[in-house]
Amino acid sequence: MKKTIIVTGGAGFIGANFVLEWLKLGLGTVVNLDKLTYAGNLENLVSVRHNPQHIFVHGDIGDQALLTSLLQEHQPTAIVNFAAESHVDRSIHGPEDFIQTNVVGTFHLLEAVRAYWADLIEEDRQDFRFLHVSTDEVYGSLAKDDPAFTETHSYAPNSPYSASKAASDHLVRAYHHTYGLPTLTTNCSNNYGPHHFPEKLIPLVIHNALAGKDLPIYGTGQQIRDWLYVTDHCAAIRRVLEAGQIGEVYNVGGWNEMPNIEVVKTLCKMLDVKKPRADGKSYADQIAFVEDRLGHDQRYAIDASKIAKQLGWKPKETFESGIEKTVNWYLENQDWVSNVTSGEYRHWVQKQYAERGEELA
Ligand code: NAD
Ligand code: DAU
Numbered sequence: 001m002k003k004t005i006i007v008t009g010g011a012g013f014i015g016a017n018f019v020l021e022w023l024k025l026g027l028g029t030v031v032n033l034d035k036l037t038y039a040g041n042l043e044n045l046v047s048v049r050h051n052p053q054h055i056f057v058h059g060d061i062g063d064q065a066l067l068t069s070l071l072q073e074h075q076p077t078a079i080v081n082f083a084a085e086s087h088v089d090r091s092i093h094g095p096e097d098f099i100q101t102n103v104v105g106t107f108h109l110l111e112a113v114r115a116y117w118a119d120l121i122e123e124d125r126q127d128f129r130f131l132h133v134s135t136d137e138v139y140g141s142l143a144k145d146d147p148a149f150t151e152t153h154s155y156a157p158n159s160p161y162s163a164s165k166a167a168s169d170h171l172v173r174a175y176h177h178t179y180g181l182p183t184l185t186t187n188c189s190n191n192y193g194p195h196h197f198p199e200k201l202i203p204l205v206i207h208n209a210l211a212g213k214d215l216p217i218y219g220t221g222q223q224i225r226d227w228l229y230v231t232d233h234c235a236a237i238r239r240v241l242e243a244g245q246i247g248e249v250y251n252v253g254g255w256n257e258m259p260n261i262e263v264v265k266t267l268c269k270m271l272d273v274k275k276p277r278a279d280g281k282s283y284a285d286q287i288a289f290v291e292d293r294l295g296h297d298q299r300y301a302i303d304a305s306k307i308a309k310q311l312g313w314k315p316k317e318t319f320e321s322g323i324e325k326t327v328n329w330y331l332e333n334q335d336w337v338s339n340v341t342s343g344e345y346r347h348w349v350q351k352q353y354a355e356r357g358e359e360l361a
Pocket of ligand 2: 086087134135136137188190191199200202204218219221223224225260293300
């Protein structure tokens with residue numbers, strides 16, 4: 001029998017990709033709870049608008065009464081928690097929303113789920129899973145030659161965003177340890193791909209390049225991130241849900257470390273071929289080095305051998321194949337980009353980059 005799951009934050013970047021794939025694979029009904037912040041966008045879900053197996057609910061993970069009634073009504077076998085404030089720069093400008101959603105919201109979600117799970121019959125209690133989607137940023141920053149983060153690396157979050165995610169990871173851990181809630185946690189590296197909101201490096205650079213604007217590189221551009229194509233992350237989550245050991249943590253990454261400047265130059269080269277500038281020059285001419293991010297983490301790298309060895313997951317896409325799909329998606333979905341870059345987006349870009357001496361709005 002196909003099962004019902006509740007996904008939180010399923011109108012955002014990774015959540016929407018996860019929901020679309022879940023439905024495409026015919027894995028069952030998804031109740032999608034999303035607050036629709038600036039980052040949540042129903043346009044991401046337009047292709048499943050009439051699918052009876054997708055039930056969208058506009059609401060907050062911090063609303064325990066709503067969660068209690070959704071759990072009673074839909075009797076899910078799993079919760080996948082994507083809902084979060086996710087942008088580091090926004091957390092530097094205004095940390096409060098991050099504490100509210102990522103910490104307090106996760107707490108209320110856990111409380112509602114704990115009560116629901118406790119009342120299930122034994123067989124359903126055994127089958128139930130709470131999967132918390134987290135980030136490699138909780139481990140802090142690595143020096144150039146340090147080994148990549150394993151699941152036992154100590155937590156050392158450096159931004160209000162990563163501190164709030166670390167707090168939520170600790171709550172999830174505690175609900176397993178104390179109450180026996182069958183939790184799973186994934187800590188993933190930087191995702192990229194379709195439906196990525198253009199405040200993050202890759203979609204921002206594609207958007208600005210095509211709009212003839214500067215491509216802002218913080219500091220020297222030598223900071224390193226480990227990039228993973230979003231559908232590979234979704235496949236890892238499905239695999240952990242299916243076969244992960246209760247209470248365990250799984251690191252997910254692309255084995256693909258790159259300095260930011262290299263990512264941006266790759267994008268420029270690809271756009272030079274696919275959508276040449278009218279003046280024949282390279283998009284790389286638009287690169288602008290700007291003031292660095294406060295407390296900028298130098299390097300993230302994920303050791304994804306546990307999930308590979310124990311669950312047989314590894315990424316399908318290389319950076320070359322994934323970035324090409326991503327650029328193609330943005331070129332083919334300029335309406336999506338125009339819609340999400342109106343209103344609040346302009347206000348954010350103005351505030352964020354004006355401080356760095358850039359006029360990008
Ligand atoms: P996103 O910002 O694109 O989407 C977040 C979604 O959560 C939005 O749809 C938003 O409306 C919703 N939301 C926010 N607050 C909510 C609340 N209180 N109640 C219900 N819904 C709420 O984020 P993303 O990049 O898709 O990331 C999803 C998750 O994956 C986050 O938990 C993030 O920490 C984690 N993660 C992201 C990355 C990455 O590279 N993007 C990597 C590793 C882990
Ligand atoms: O590592 C996983 C994390 O990756 C997720 O948990 C976060 O939700 C996600 O936002 C992402 O965080 P980053 O801070 O690494 O991503 P971002 O795209 O904001 O930045 C990537 C790198 O590029 C980082 O070193 C900062 C730099 N950067 C970013 C922007 C927006 C620039 O140089 N210029 C920019 O304009």
